[in-house]
Amino acid sequence: MEKKILDIRSLKKYYGKGENITKAVDGISFYVLEGEFVGIMGPSGSGKTTLLNCISSMIRPTEGEIFLEGENIAAFNEKKQMEYRGSKMGYLFQDFKLLDNLTGLENIMMPAAIHGMKEKESRKRIEKLTGFLGIRRILNKYPSQMSGGEKQRIAAARALLLDPAVILADEPTGALDTKNARHLMDELSALNKEMNRTILMVTHNPDAAAYCSRILFLKDGTIFHELRRREETETQSDFYARIADVMAQLGGGASNVL
Ligand SMILES: Nc1ncnc2c1ncn2[C@@H]1O[C@H](COP(=O)(O)OP(=O)(O)OP(=O)(O)O)[C@@H](O)[C@H]1O
Numbered sequence: 001m002e003k004k005i006l007d008i009r010s011l012k013k014y015y016g017k018g019e020n021i022t023k024a025v026d027g028i029s030f031y032v033l034e035g036e037f038v039g040i041m042g043p044s045g046s047g048k049t050t051l052l053n054c055i056s057s058m059i060r061p062t063e064g065e066i067f068l069e070g071e072n073i074a075a076f077n078e079k080k081q082m083e084y085r086g087s088k089m090g091y092l093f094q095d096f097k098l099l100d101n102l103t104g105l106e107n108i109m110m111p112a113a114i115h116g117m118k119e120k121e122s123r124k125r126i127e128k129l130t131g132f133l134g135i136r137r138i139l140n141k142y143p144s145q146m147s148g149g150e151k152q153r154i155a156a157a158r159a160l161l162l163d164p165a166v167i168l169a170d171e172p173t174g175a176l177d178t179k180n181a182r183h184l185m186d187e188l189s190a191l192n193k194e195m196n197r198t199i200l201m202v203t204h205n206p207d208a209a210a211y212c213s214r215i216l217f218l219k220d221g222t223i224f225h226e227l228r229r230r231e232e233t234e235t236q237s238d239f240y241a242r243i244a245d246v247m248a249q250l251g252g253g254a255s256n257v258l
C-alpha cells in the first residue's frame with residue numbers, strides 16, 4: 001500500500017480579527033503519497049505560501065491537522081516542531097537563503113552541525129549529493145561568487161542532507177532565468193524519480209509545474225481544482241497546456257507571470 005507522507009485535514013489559517021480578518025487558508029484538505037511531486041498554484045494572495053509555512057510549522061494554523069508520517073505536527077510544542085522542521089523537512093526558497101559568509105560546502109553542512117549528524121555520515125551524503133547535483137567545483141566558493149542556478153543547487157544539497165521525508169519549495173525557480181529554471185526542474189524531477197523524494201512545490205511558472213505529477217490550484221484559501229498528469233500517456237507539453245487552461249480560468253495574477 002502506498003504510504004501517506006503528508007495528510008492535511010481541514011487546515012485554516014486566519015490573520016487578524018473581526019473586520020480585519022484575512023482567511024488566508026480556509027479549509028484545505030489533501031494528502032501526499034510517498035514519491036509524489038505535487039505542485040501548488042494559484043493567484044497572488046490565494047494562500048500558497050501560508051499553506052506551505054503551516055506545513056513547515058513556520059506558522060501555527062488557526063485550525064486543522066497536519067500529519068507528517070502519521071504524527072500531527074500542528075499539535076507539537078515549539079521544541080518538537082523545531083526538531084521536526086530541521087530533520088524531517090527540507091526547504092528551497094525563491095531567494096535561496098544561503099549564508100553569505102559561509103562557503104558552499106559550509107552552507108550544505110549547516111543542518112548537520114545543528115542536528116548532530118556524524119561527520120563520517122555527512123561526508124558520505126555530501127559526496128553523493130554534490131555529485132548528483134553537479135556542484136563539486138563550486139563547494140569552496142562563497143554565494144556572492146555563484147550564479148543563481150548554482151546557489152539554488154547548493155541550497156538543494158543543504159535541503160537534502162538530512163534525508164528529509166518531504167521537500168518543501170516555495171517558488172524555487174522564481175529568481176532564475178529560463179535556462180537555470182529548467183536545469184533546476186530537471187534536477188528536482190530526477191530527485192523525485194530516481195531517489196523517490198517526495199516534493200511539494202509552490203510555483204507560478206507553468207513550465208515548472210509541468211514537471212509535477214499532480215497540481216493543486218488554490219483560490220481564496222481553498223482548493224479550486226486538481227490536475228493529475230496522465231503518467232504513461234501524457235507529454236509534458238500536453239500537461240503544460242492543461243495547466244495553462246486552469247490558470248486562465250483562475251485569472252487574477254496567476255497568468256500574468258507567464
Ligand atoms: N502575516 C500576515 N498578516 C496578515 N495577512 C497576511 C500575512 N501573511 C499573508 N497574509 C495575507 O494572506 C493572504 C495569503 O497570502 P500568501 O502569502 O499565502 O499568498 P500567496 O498565494 O503565497 O501569494 P503570492 O503568489 O503573491 O506569493 C493574502 O491576502 C495576504 O495578504
Ligand SMILES: [Mg+2]
Pocket residue numbers: 048049050
Ligand atoms: Mg507566496
